[in-house]
Amino acid sequence: MKTVTFRIWRGDAGGGKFTDYTTDVSEGMVVLDVVHKIQATQANDLACRWNCKAGKCGSCSAEINGIPRLMCMTRMNTLPTDQPVTLEPMRAFPNIRDLTTDVSWNFRVKTKIKKFNPRKPDAPDGTWRMQQADVDRVQEFRKCIECFLCQDVCHVLRDHHKHDEFIGPRFLVYTAALEMHPLDTEDRLPELKQAQGIGFCNITKCCTKVCPENITITDNAIIPLKERVVDDFYDPLGWLWKKLRPKV
Amino acid sequence: MATNYETFEYDVLVIGAGGAGLRAAIEASAAGVKVGLICKSLLGKAHTVMAEGGMAAAMGNVDDRDNWRVHFADTMRGGQYVNNWRMAELHAKEAPERVHELEAWGAVFDRTKDGKILQRNFGGHRYPRLAHVGDRTGLELIRTLQDHGIHQGIAVHMEHTVVTLLKDGDRVVGALGYDRERGRFKIFKAGAVVMATGGIGRAFKITSNSWEYTGDGQSLAYDAGAELMDMEFVQFHPTGMIWPPSVMGLLVTEAVRGEGGVLRNKDGKRFMFDDIPDNYKPQTATDPEEGWRYTQGDKNAKRPPELLTRDHVARCINREVKAGRGSPHGGVFLDIAWIKEKLPNAAEHIKRKLPSMYHQFKQLADLDITQEPMEIGPTTHYIMGGIRVNGDSQMSNVPGLFAAGEAAAGLHGANRLGGNSLSDLIVFGKRAGEFAAKFAKEHGAGRINEAQVEEAARRALEPFDRGAKAGGNAEGPYQVQHDLQEMMQSLVGIVRREDEMARALDGIGKLSQRAGQVAVFGHREYNPGWHTALDLKNLLTVSEAITRSAIERKESRGGHFREDFPNKDAADGKVNVVVRKNSDGTMNVRRETIPDLPAELKQVIEEMK
Ligand code: SF4
Ligand code: SF4
Ligand code: FES
Numbered sequence: 001m002k003t004v005t006f007r008i009w010r011g012d013a014g015g016g017k018f019t020d021y022t023t024d025v026s027e028g029m030v031v032l033d034v035v036h037k038i039q040a041t042q043a044n045d046l047a048c049r050w051n052c053k054a055g056k057c058g059s060c061s062a063e064i065n066g067i068p069r070l071m072c073m074t075r076m077n078t079l080p081t082d083q084p085v086t087l088e089p090m091r092a093f094p095n096i097r098d099l100t101t102d103v104s105w106n107f108r109v110k111t112k113i114k115k116f117n118p119r120k121p122d123a124p125d126g127t128w129r130m131q132q133a134d135v136d137r138v139q140e141f142r143k144c145i146e147c148f149l150c151q152d153v154c155h156v157l158r159d160h161h162k163h164d165e166f167i168g169p170r171f172l173v174y175t176a177a178l179e180m181h182p183l184d185t186e187d188r189l190p191e192l193k194q195a196q197g198i199g200f201c202n203i204t205k206c207c208t209k210v211c212p213e214n215i216t217i218t219d220n221a222i223i224p225l226k227e228r229v230v231d232d233f234y235d236p237l238g239w240l241w242k243k244l245r246p247k248v
Numbered sequence: 249m250a251t252n253y254e255t256f257e258y259d260v261l262v263i264g265a266g267g268a269g270l271r272a273a274i275e276a277s278a279a280g281v282k283v284g285l286i287c288k289s290l291l292g293k294a295h296t297v298m299a300e301g302g303m304a305a306a307m308g309n310v311d312d313r314d315n316w317r318v319h320f321a322d323t324m325r326g327g328q329y330v331n332n333w334r335m336a337e338l339h340a341k342e343a344p345e346r347v348h349e350l351e352a353w354g355a356v357f358d359r360t361k362d363g364k365i366l367q368r369n370f371g372g373h374r375y376p377r378l379a380h381v382g383d384r385t386g387l388e389l390i391r392t393l394q395d396h397g398i399h400q401g402i403a404v405h406m407e408h409t410v411v412t413l414l415k416d417g418d419r420v421v422g423a424l425g426y427d428r429e430r431g432r433f434k435i436f437k438a439g440a441v442v443m444a445t446g447g448i449g450r451a452f453k454i455t456s457n458s459w460e461y462t463g464d465g466q467s468l469a470y471d472a473g474a475e476l477m478d479m480e481f482v483q484f485h486p487t488g489m490i491w492p493p494s495v496m497g498l499l500v501t502e503a504v505r506g507e508g509g510v511l512r513n514k515d516g517k518r519f520m521f522d523d524i525p526d527n528y529k530p531q532t533a534t535d536p537e538e539g540w541r542y543t544q545g546d547k548n549a550k551r552p553p554e555l556l557t558r559d560h561v562a563r564c565i566n567r568e569v570k571a572g573r574g575s576p577h578g579g580v581f582l583d584i585a586w587i588k589e590k591l592p593n594a595a596e597h598i599k600r601k602l603p604s605m606y607h608q609f610k611q612l613a614d615l616d617i618t619q620e621p622m623e624i625g626p627t628t629h630y631i632m633g634g635i636r637v638n639g640d641s642q643m644s645n646v647p648g649l650f651a652a653g654e655a656a657a658g659l660h661g662a663n664r665l666g667g668n669s670l671s672d673l674i675v676f677g678k679r680a681g682e683f684a685a686k687f688a689k690e691h692g693a694g695r696i697n698e699a700q701v702e703e704a705a706r707r708a709l710e711p712f713d714r715g716a717k718a719g720g721n722a723e724g725p726y727q728v729q730h731d732l733q734e735m736m737q738s739l740v741g742i743v744r745r746e747d748e749m750a751r752a753l754d755g756i757g758k759l760s761q762r763a764g765q766v767a768v769f770g771h772r773e774y775n776p777g778w779h780t781a782l783d784l785k786n787l788l789t790v791s792e793a794i795t796r797s798a799i800e801r802k803e804s805r806g807g808h809f810r811e812d813f814p815n816k817d818a819a820d821g822k823v824n825v826v827v828r829k830n831s832d833g834t835m836n837v838r839r840e841t842i843p844d845l846p847a848e849l850k851q852v853i854e855e856m857k
Binding site for chain 1: 289290291292293294295297298348351352353354356357358359362363364366381382384387388391395396398399404406429458459460491492493494495498499604607608611612613614724726768769770771773774775776777778
């Protein structure tokens with residue numbers, strides 16, 4: 001049993017301040033456990049989001065000692081406890097209260113990306129055939145738990161506030177999953193280049209570093225999309241041919 | 249005046265946005281009606297994401313002997329024949345089409361060598377039947393429905409909670425809820441309401457369920473006059489994490505056993521071979537070698553006893569622990585690392601087949617499952633019981649009120665098979681959406697009773713009034729919730745007795761009084777203390793329903809085990825226990841005879857014995 005001080009952001013869109021809470025921490029605890037303990041004993045009204053406690057729902061995103069992480073997957077024994085642990089909401093989104101932020105922008109962005117549009121079923125039983133090797137790559141992207149930590153860390157959103165011009169790494173991953181889906185026939189490259197601002201990304205790879213699902217966001221999703229956008233720009237017919245060719 | 253509240257008008261209001269709710273909303277909007285969807289959390293975060301193993305559908309891609317009849321018989325056997333057989337039939341018949349539909353909406357399942365959807369073995373399913381994506385099938389399901397649904401014109405209300413259903417005479421015509429962010433009340437008018445709120449896990453101390461699962465749907469429906477059925481059947485999943493304490497209850501997927509994981513006690517013994525129920529003997533392996541071959545796809549081998557139904561495995565683990573043969577932290581060992589004796593590259597194989605499990609143990613318990621056994625124990629996972637519905641339409645006895653998924657009763661009988669939940673969500677989510685839309689079109693909007701709205705809003709704010717009056721002295725909601733969970737766990741848990749349950753009823757009475765006195769401080773904006781105070785009433789209602797139903801069923805069957813009546817009883821096997829609210833507010837418990845199976849279905853069961 002150790003005693004730890006948590007320095008937690010208490011406030012809302014109008015402002016706020018850090019408040020210190022000191023509590024005992026036992027073996028195996030994660031940051032979210034400590035928050036719950038403080039909530040149950042010292043601050044009933046401390047607002048935070050969580051659901052699964054297992055790194056699967058992406059609700060408990062926050063900045064722990066300044067680094068965007070999931071609270072439920074950050075074990076206390078990985079943090080220095082001789083000084084206060086600072087805990088604050090994601091800073092790339094407006095604060096609602098305490099550790100919660102208004103992430104609705106993300107949901108709006110997603111609706112603007114053209115939906116999955118499969119080719120006609122071509123197997124005799126009215127479905128499709130796909131090989132595991134062809135779906136592996138897409139499955140990596142589909143692991144995303146929508147924690148928005150990558151959005152939080154990306155300087156284009158966080159520092160330059162380009163929310164109206166850039167969809168951010170999460171939705172580049174989402175677009176990549178659609179574009180590389182073996183059955184998909186839609187073309188999302190013109191928007192990607194224009195309204196969705198893929199050009200803003202200068203491949204700093206910060207997003208990849210914070211992704212709790214270890215999705216190789218930059219190398220596997222963003223760079224291939226950038227290449228496609230470039231190909232498309234210089235060689236639209238060649239691209240069209242690639243897109244229409246059966247992928248299986 | 250109720251007119252002061254922001255009001256939304258829909259044809260169909262879906263409460264709950266996990267797999268069932270999303271599927272219902274999609275179906276209703278496809279039928280051309282206006283749909284509102286209420287989520288307690290953000291969209292896409294519901295407990296469905298936790299489902300790991302897969303969704304059961306008799307597509308026969310891996311073993312062509314599979315078909316709906318086998319799936320139906322497996323579901324009935326697993327449910328110990330108290331299932332709503334019509335639901336079991338529809339489920340087995342319609343699941344394959346629902347799975348293919350997901351693929352058409354963008355889901356990316358693991359593949360067989362010939363490019364079809366791969367299916368895996370799971371407890372209680374005779375053939376490999378679970379369509380899956382590694383061990384994150386639930387995430388795939390919810391994301392697919394979410395990404396399809398957002399283009400359907402469904403109005404989504406995230407982080408809203410319903411406090412009461414609104415009625416016009418007998419009929420449900422909407423709901424009153426509040427948003428977490430601001431704490432403002434809102435009226436949702438609707439021609440029909442679909443309850444898809446999931447389970448009740450938070451009534452127990454050790455659970456795989458998150459804070460959301462406080463029995464809201466069951467309790468709101470009950471208060472609106474709906475019948476609840478089979479509430480005594482709670483599933484304790486045999487394998488939850490038990491160490492470290494902060495993750496106690498977190499699910500360890502059955503797929504670990506499906507891939508060859510075995511259960512051992514502290515002496516290293518595979519104790520599951522010690523007790524194999526007679527009706528499962530013909531399908532169970534006679535020795536470890538045969539069990540291993542089964543997990544590796546040998547069609548002539550029978551399944552290892554680790555893959556017997558969840559209720560049975562959970563009790564065997566309980567028995568080992570009670571007999572002093574448990575692991576250091578009070579569970580038993582689940583070992584997948586041993587397969588290195590059988591497979592080259594076993595570590596890689598495990599990481600590929602069970603990536604989230606590998607991740608989960610590595611990060612939360614500092615344990616490498618490819619090298620060491622896990623420590624596990626039973627965890628409250630699922631309730632088979634719920635709102636009693638018509639098998640075809642999913643409508644309850646209250647006109648205009650539908651239910652689907654875990655909130656509804658019937659499909660799973662006394663025990664749910666793993667993999668039958670995700671398929672339940674899509675089969676009956678669709679049906680509920682379809683019939684709710686039909687009902688709404690036929691009946692139009694109802695009239696909102698403003699007095700009911702005012703009364704509900706007033707009651708919901710009482711905890712603040714008490715907080716203001718009491719200053720710092722009154723009790724907060726967390727202690728009451730905690731005491732209820734402790735009590736339900738110890739008195740109405742895996743092993744039950746009449747005297748203990750009588751004590752639990754007494755305890756529920758006292759806790760209800762305390763719940764009626766809890767005080768909340770601070771503001772209405774995003775105040776978890778207030779939300780917990782409101783959820784308490786729901787938890788207490790479902791706890792009472794579980795306890796009374798469990799007292800009524802004087803036998804052991806499926807998830808319900810009575811130490812004082814350890815055997816099955818033929819007469820009890822012909823009834824469902826049903827509760828509803830009396831006009832004086834007390835809970836009425838009655839037995840309802842299960843309708844006879846049609847000859848055709850009876851024959852299917854006989855053939856598959
Ligand atoms: S790599 Fe691109 S998307 Fe990722 S953080 Fe850097 S700029 Fe943002
Ligand atoms: S890509 Fe990774 S970091 Fe970004 S939202 Fe998804 S899981 Fe989170
Ligand atoms: S609570 Fe689900 S990811 Fe942390």
